[in-house]
Amino acid sequence: MSSAAAARVRLVEIGKRYSGTTALDNVSVVVAGGTVHGLVGANGAGKSTLGKIIGGVIRPDDGQLFVDDRQVRYTSPREARIDGIATISQELSPMPHMSVIESVYFGIEPRRFGLVQWRQMRRQYEKLISLWGFELDGNAKVGMLRTADKQKTEILRAVAADARVIVMDEPTSSLTSVETKTLHRMIRTLREGGRTIVYVSHFLDEVLELADTVTVLRSGHLVRTAPVAEETEESLVAGMFGAAAAAEHFEKPRNLTTPVVLDVSGLHRKGVLRDISLQIRSGEIVGLAGLVGSGRSELARAISGADPIDGGTIAVDGTARAIRSPADAMAAGMAFVPESRKDDGLFLELSVAANTTFADLRSVASRLGILRLALERAKTSSLLKLLSVEPPVPSMKTANLSGGNQQKLMFARWMLRGPRVLILDEPTRGVDVAARAAIHRLINNLAAEGSAVLLISSEIEEVLGLAHRVLVMRRGSITREFGADPPLDAVMEAAFGLGGRTIE
Structure with missing residues (x-):
């Protein structure tokens, strides 16, 4: 040097x-x-x-x-x-x-x-x-x-x-x-x-x-x-x-008996995913823990159609769906908030309104397929205010929003559709304490309204704080399952492969 x-x-x-x-x-x-x-x-x-x-x-x-x-x-x-x-x-x-x-x-x-x-x-x-x-x-x-x-x-x-x-x-x-x-x-x-x-x-x-x-x-x-x-x-x-932000506690329902919304069986992709099976019920938040490279993001992308699979089945509300693309996933009632909002999540050069409504253009278009700009602005404004996106300006260029507000914008997009399955990959990456708390409340509220949520985060405390159940991935497989609020050291031991493969 x-x-x-x-x-x-x-x-x-x-x-x-x-x-x-x-x-x-x-x-x-x-x-x-x-x-x-x-x-x-x-x-x-x-x-x-x-x-x-x-x-x-x-x-x-x-x-x-x-x-x-x-x-x-x-x-x-x-x-x-x-x-x-x-x-x-x-x-x-x-x-x-x-x-x-x-x-x-x-x-x-x-x-x-x-x-x-x-x-x-x-x-x-x-x-x-x-x-x-x-x-x-x-x-x-x-x-x-x-x-x-x-x-x-x-x-x-x-x-x-x-x-x-x-x-x-x-x-x-x-x-x-x-x-x-x-x-x-x-x-x-x-x-x-x-x-x-x-x-x-x-x-x-x-x-x-x-x-x-x-x-x-x-x-x-x-x-x-x-x-x-x-x-x-x-x-x-x-x-x-201006004042210290108090940590929030979310009540977690035990032994949910609501219907299974997402049912994944035998999902595999050569060299990436091995025999993945999981179920998520209506109103349930399932956390996916594991080290970087364990296959968590790859699983999210496979379920949501962003990456191909070699075999296995994916069912939503009891109906098997052929998920070969993000469009197939959307048609099945899935929503995906990816790890990188820049590369996969947002059109940074377009307006806030365009980013909010592009996944459900029918809701803001006429019968002839013409975009109704006034309706688009009205729906976008309502969602921006609901999610406390600052500034709540539909015409603003998305690139000019802060990172935390861009992250909230991806949630606003899917709230128009009312997703049955919500897949979240690092939903609070790069955001501050206040934005993190707001996103956590949003995730909990969407689950309370009946969505099945799959939550991926590198911050194990975030997974443990929100999830009703925790699945641990290692080398492309799910190796452990825990109920709500498991001990941190037990989850980390599973992530590092200590104690062998067991499902609790």
Whole structure:
């Protein structure tokens, strides 16, 4: 690693607006060189926007940005990267058709006489992953990687560029606990080497553990910047929301006798899923626990028609259905909220209204198939208000919503249809405490109205808190079943394969 001088970043009276909505208002922050500076706030508070301004991803409407007391006006991430600033976005954006090695060294490839030196680049890559402890096939296509490996690709890309400032927006949201520890070790090493890290996260314990200084934002305004030593999780939450958010408890029905809504039998896909069978009753939330790579997301995608299967049956309300595509799943009464809202969930360039109604256009179209815009806006507005999506503007571009509000928007879409089966893959990934609580209430309410819910989450506490039953997956199979509120250590032992295969 080179010894580039630590860069100091100063933001002065920064303002940013989207469609009349203020994302940032008169925000001034100083990021000291060679430190880890945390940015925290509720979804929509402006923390990601501030990080993107530093990285040249977006341009502010007001204010000034200084790097080492030199005013800069980046018009693109490339300009910022040339200046030594790299950004790891919450919404991953590596080039899908490139290999991992090509993506990591894109724009900084070793060349001779204008030709890329592939052998040298591969040696550099092997040295890089050996140094940082990530296991990642350099020849794999980025577009085929799971979300966690895309995250690692972006992290390695920033490190390979030898950036003086690295903006990390929710960098651990899709990493395992082991990978998170590796990243934390990387961050500490980078700081010791003089790098400046801007760390945007909704995991307050991580911010308190890693950061030297933390800035709290609320509704686009600066609350305070303070040394981490002066903060606690409670003080940060109070700053973010004005008062500490109380944890909610949901009553869980025992021994449900309601009809079986989803019945999966003998589902398999070569090399991915092995003889999966499960049932979910009306009003039941079944949690799917397991390590990253255990097959949880693959099972969700297979049931919902996003990925093909080699055999097995899927029945909804007692009727066997041929689920060969998402359209087949929708026709059977299924709804799927995928792991990546950017890649699989939303049309970010379209309006909020278009994203809300596209799964049920018949409800807002005339008999001749003509879209009734006034009705679309009215239905969308009603759902946005019901789910507390901010701002509740149907015409707003979806990309301009915060991550938590985008996540709520995917629920709004399916609420138009009243799904019989709701499949949720990481429904609270990358959202803050308040948005998480709102989504949890929504999941519980949909189950209470009769939906059968399959819940996947890497956060085992979330699964245990919501699920009426818990299934554990390992290596493409369901290996354990628990009732409501099982011991955390028992579930984790099952996820790691301790104690053999038993169904309780």
